[in-house]
Amino acid sequence: MSTLFINACIRPQSRTLKLAKELLVKLEKETGAPAEVLNLEKENITPLTVEQLHKRDNALENGDFSDPYFRYAKQFAEADIIVMAVPYWDLSFPALVKLYFEATSVCGITFRYTPEGYPQGLCKAKKFYYVTTSGGFIGDLDFGFQYAKALTTKLYGIPETECIRKEGLDIVAAK
Numbered sequence: 001m002s003t004l005f006i007n008a009c010i011r012p013q014s015r016t017l018k019l020a021k022e023l024l025v026k027l028e029k030e031t032g033a034p035a036e037v038l039n040l041e042k043e044n045i046t047p048l049t050v051e052q053l054h055k056r057d058n059a060l061e062n063g064d065f066s067d068p069y070f071r072y073a074k075q076f077a078e079a080d081i082i083v084m085a086v087p088y089w090d091l092s093f094p095a096l097v098k099l100y101f102e103a104t105s106v107c108g109i110t111f112r113y114t115p116e117g118y119p120q121g122l123c124k125a126k127k128f129y130y131v132t133t134s135g136g137f138i139g140d141l142d143f144g145f146q147y148a149k150a151l152t153t154k155l156y157g158i159p160e161t162e163c164i165r166k167e168g169l170d171i172v173a174a175k
């Protein structure tokens with residue numbers, strides 16, 4: 001069982017990363033293997049360009065996804081368990097996470113469309129964990145997790161999603 005850990009925490013003293021590490025220790029005991037780590041800050045993922053859109057169309061047409069551009073989508077599609085550590089920013093997640101999802105949402109790798117036009121997930125993972133912390137209280141304004149949940153279940157076909165969150169960490173009276 002392989003675990004992919006996607007780290008979107010940029011602060012050196014990140015509380016989200018600390019929380020995610022507790023989960024990773026537990027998963028390593030269960031699976032017997034450490035997670036493969038993808039540190040998004042170090043990846044330099046850029047917004048989609050028109051050249052990359054053409055690259056995607058050509059790859060889908062030729063069935064050839066060997067270009068290194070597709071490495072994030074392939075890595076995501078292959079993992080058995082996926083853990084994402086994401087701080088709660090501006091009611092959602094850091095833009096870095098959207099760039100990453102743009103890179104993983106490749107028709108022909110993480111999902112495909114049926115002849116009737118319905119998306120069909122192609123990811124192996126049985127479970128997607130979304131770990132987050134927030135300064136205030138998220139309540140029902142959890143747009144980051146709700147988006148990640150919709151994408152991973154409805155498009156990528158990952159059956160189970162869990163959000164692990166710690167809230168109110170920047171509230172002075174709560175410290």
Ligand SMILES: Cc1cc2nc3c(=O)[nH]c(=O)nc-3n(C[C@H](O)[C@H](O)[C@H](O)COP(=O)(O)O)c2cc1C
Pocket residue numbers: 009010011013014015016017087088089090091092133134135136137138169170
């Ligand atoms: C750019 C930015 C935006 C933030 N937006 C929110 C917000 O909308 N609501 C909230 O409760 N906290 C917000 N926070 C506070 C963080 O959610 C909180 O400090 C969190 O624990 C940071 O995670 P980290 O310690 O892993 O970096 C924001 C922090 C930053 C730096």
